[in-house]
Amino acid sequence: MIASRLALCVLTSLGAQHPSPHVLVWGGDAEGGAPFVEADPGDPSQVRGFDVEVAARIARGLGGRTARFVQVQWSNIDQSVERGDFTLGLSGVEDTPTRRTRHAVTLPYFEFREVLAVRPEDAGRIHGLADLRGRRVATLGATIAYDLLVAARATTGLIPISYDDDVHPYGDLAQGRVDAVLLDHIIAQRALRRRGGSGFVILAQPVALGHYVGVLARANSALRDSVDAVLREAMRDGTLEQIFRRWDVWDPSQGALFDRISRNAAEAAGAAGAAGAARTRIPQAIAYLPSLARAAGVTLLVSILSMALAVLVGLALASGRVYGPVWLRLLTTVYVEVIRGTPLLLQLFVIYYGLAGVIRLPAFLAAVLALGLNYGAYEAEIYRGALEAVPRLQLEAARTLGFSELQILRLVRGPQALRFALAPMTNDFVALLKDSALVSVITVVELTKQTAIYATNVGSWVVPGALCALVYLAMSLPLARLARRLEQHWRPA
Amino acid sequence: MTALLVIDQLSVRYDSRDVLRGLSLEVARGEIVALMGPSGVGKSTALRAVAALQAFDDGQIVVDGFALAPGPVPPESRLVPLRRRVGLVFQAHALFEHLTALDNVTLALRHVLGRTRDEAEAVATELLASLDVGSRASAWPGQLSGGEAQRVAIARALAPDPHLLLMDEPTAALDPARRSALGATLRRLCEQGRGLLVATHDAEFARAHADRVVSLTA
Numbered sequence: 001m002i003a004s005r006l007a008l009c010v011l012t013s014l015g016a017q018h019p020s021p022h023v024l025v026w027g028g029d030a031e032g033g034a035p036f037v038e039a040d041p042g043d044p045s046q047v048r049g050f051d052v053e054v055a056a057r058i059a060r061g062l063g064g065r066t067a068r069f070v071q072v073q074w075s076n077i078d079q080s081v082e083r084g085d086f087t088l089g090l091s092g093v094e095d096t097p098t099r100r101t102r103h104a105v106t107l108p109y110f111e112f113r114e115v116l117a118v119r120p121e122d123a124g125r126i127h128g129l130a131d132l133r134g135r136r137v138a139t140l141g142a143t144i145a146y147d148l149l150v151a152a153r154a155t156t157g158l159i160p161i162s163y164d165d166d167v168h169p170y171g172d173l174a175q176g177r178v179d180a181v182l183l184d185h186i187i188a189q190r191a192l193r194r195r196g197g198s199g200f201v202i203l204a205q206p207v208a209l210g211h212y213v214g215v216l217a218r219a220n221s222a223l224r225d226s227v228d229a230v231l232r233e234a235m236r237d238g239t240l241e242q243i244f245r246r247w248d249v250w251d252p253s254q255g256a257l258f259d260r261i262s263r264n265a266a267e268a269a270g271a272a273g274a275a276g277a278a279r280t281r282i283p284q285a286i287a288y289l290p291s292l293a294r295a296a297g298v299t300l301l302v303s304i305l306s307m308a309l310a311v312l313v314g315l316a317l318a319s320g321r322v323y324g325p326v327w328l329r330l331l332t333t334v335y336v337e338v339i340r341g342t343p344l345l346l347q348l349f350v351i352y353y354g355l356a357g358v359i360r361l362p363a364f365l366a367a368v369l370a371l372g373l374n375y376g377a378y379e380a381e382i383y384r385g386a387l388e389a390v391p392r393l394q395l396e397a398a399r400t401l402g403f404s405e406l407q408i409l410r411l412v413r414g415p416q417a418l419r420f421a422l423a424p425m426t427n428d429f430v431a432l433l434k435d436s437a438l439v440s441v442i443t444v445v446e447l448t449k450q451t452a453i454y455a456t457n458v459g460s461w462v463v464p465g466a467l468c469a470l471v472y473l474a475m476s477l478p479l480a481r482l483a484r485r486l487e488q489h490w491r492p493a
Numbered sequence: 494m495t496a497l498l499v500i501d502q503l504s505v506r507y508d509s510r511d512v513l514r515g516l517s518l519e520v521a522r523g524e525i526v527a528l529m530g531p532s533g534v535g536k537s538t539a540l541r542a543v544a545a546l547q548a549f550d551d552g553q554i555v556v557d558g559f560a561l562a563p564g565p566v567p568p569e570s571r572l573v574p575l576r577r578r579v580g581l582v583f584q585a586h587a588l589f590e591h592l593t594a595l596d597n598v599t600l601a602l603r604h605v606l607g608r609t610r611d612e613a614e615a616v617a618t619e620l621l622a623s624l625d626v627g628s629r630a631s632a633w634p635g636q637l638s639g640g641e642a643q644r645v646a647i648a649r650a651l652a653p654d655p656h657l658l659l660m661d662e663p664t665a666a667l668d669p670a671r672r673s674a675l676g677a678t679l680r681r682l683c684e685q686g687r688g689l690l691v692a693t694h695d696a697e698f699a700r701a702h703a704d705r706v707v708s709l710t711a
Contacts, residue, residue, distance in 0.1 A: 391587065396583075396587070397581070397589075400581045401576070401600070401601040401650075402605040403604065405569060411600060411604060412589055416590060
């Protein structure tokens with residue numbers, strides 16, 4: 001039964017890659033929400049949004065096809081379209097030089113403004129990126145806005161903060177965790193509506209302009225040309241304008257864009273990107289090295305501080321479990337089991353977002369706390385096992401010699417337990433080094449996140465992935481070596 | 494002759510089973526007393542009770558004026574006088590695996606008696622030499638033979654200079670030549686004014702080297 005269902009699933013997903021000629025399979029991220037793509041509140045199995053209607057219009061123009069939606073994570077649209085998961089990616093996909101060199105990209109069909117949102121009390125002081133020296137500016141990772149912020153870091157000294165979604169930046173802005181948010185005007189306006197029009201204001205002067213495009217596999221340039229023809233037609237016959245008006249995103253700049261495109265398609269394509277001139281791959285890799293190095297430093301720093309905290313927490317818990325009275329043993333056992341029994345990701349969210357009403361922790365501190373408290377539970381079990389592995393007779397021998405319990409722990413039990421604990425501790429530290437990648441969900445840009453940003457920008461995981469793996473190995477291998485040497489050093493015979 | 498150790502009607506029960514019932518004995522200064530009996534008869538239990546590692550249910554133990562009463566083992570803080578008076582050599586030696594032979598002996602000297610490292614090492618070196626393991630001072634416990642480990646364990650127990658030395662099955666791992674050497678060593682310790690209580694099931698050793706034999710029967 002299960003097998004047949006599984007087979008059905010596999011067949012269905014295979015079907016997505018080889019659809020009937022009457023269907024246009026397109027991919028987008030419904031998590032991105034309205035007005036782009038969102039689950040229809042009336043029928044959650046369906047999606048709605050202006051991108052949904054643009055996709056339907058394109059499908060209709062391609063010989064009367066129907067559009068079928070495939071859910072894909074926004075940052076993976078490029079990779080998925082090359083893999084053949086769907087034919088057309090369409091979900092607030094930005095027009096960038098890299099995307100144009102790597103994939104078959106359609107005409108721009110919407111012009112957006114990168115706008116700054118700030119708290120109302122800052123509106124008089126902040127007018128652009130230049131006024132944000134030393135301030136924390138949030139945006140969605142792997143976007144033009146993020147590139148703008150990274151470029152501005154060098155010139156204005158602002159601090160870019162990358163998020164995995166476009167909702168939390170505005171919440172954190174209102175709460176004072178960040179000082180500004182730079183994102184597409186559609187996203188900013190939506191966030192303001194959701195907050196009932198309070199908490200922040202959107203600055204009128206845009207920081208930059210950008211365009212939404214559709215993305216197809218590089219090999220699909222012929223179909224892309226057909227899609228472009230449909231888009232041009234939809235601009236001429238007013239159907240695109242109707243769609244944008246229906247979703248309340250129409251403004252005069254769209255009309256100007258349509259005019260430019262109808263006048264000269266080539267010019268429009270050339271004018272598309274907002275994030276600087278096209279770069280070749282090698283200089284791009286070199287350009288990313290400093291940020292990768294910085295991210296590796298963040299990974300190492302988060303890991304070392306978390307491990308230090310984990311060791312302290314672990315020692316306290318293990319002492320409680322081995323030496324404490326019954327109630328303390330019970331309490332520490334509950335802590336260890338709760339922490340080990342729930343996902344680290346959940347703990348990160350609870351500490352960063354869940355506690356925000358009580359105490360507003362900076363992201364880095366929240367990351368170290370969550371990782372340290374989580375790994376502390378695992379360390380506690382290692383230390384408890386190690387303490388209990390020291391032969392009881394040695395402890396009794398120490399007692400007959402007149403040592404106090406504390407002295408026995410310090411002079412006899414502890415040093416031997418440390419030897420037993422060293423190998424599993426090293427394993428844990430290497431695991432922590434890799435688990436630290438999770439902290440990117442609370443805006444700490446560490447090695448894996450930086451690699452993902454890099455990969456999205458160059459449109460390939462091959463070079464960034466290999467570089468990232470090398471850096472992780474360079475950090476973990478010496479550690480394993482050190483542990484082996486220490487173990488040998490402490491081995492008595 | 495003053496009794497260094499008085500055990501009076503000592504009884505220990507586990508789960509209402511008598512492990513030891515009504516044991517009485519005395520050990521005087523300069524005397525070796527062998528506590529004989531087959532395995533499982535409670536010899537080790539008696540030694541552990543004297544060393545306050547083990548609670549007992551009835552009777553009394555007095556070591557050089559320090560009395561232990563029935564009931565739970567008192568906290569270590571109240572046992573300090575006892576710890577100074579009694580040394581125990583375990584059958585399994587129980588040397589500290591992370592320390593050299595020398596440091597096994599110096600540890601209590603430095604951290605319990607507050608001697609400097611130099612003083613402690615001088616005492617330990619002399620003790621190890623007197624027990625014929627001076628050349629093994631820098632060896633780790635895992636590198637020692639059974640006989641060597643036992644003598645290091647004796648040196649460790651003697652380091653705080655206890656008046657009463659308890660030994661559990663000291664001949665278990667020794668060949669005949671080593672056994673008689675051990676007997677001579679114990680005699681020497683006795684002559685320095687200590688009392689020795691040796692739990693053993695080795696009748697020959699007890700006859701040859703003990704001043705008195707107390708037999709426990711099952």
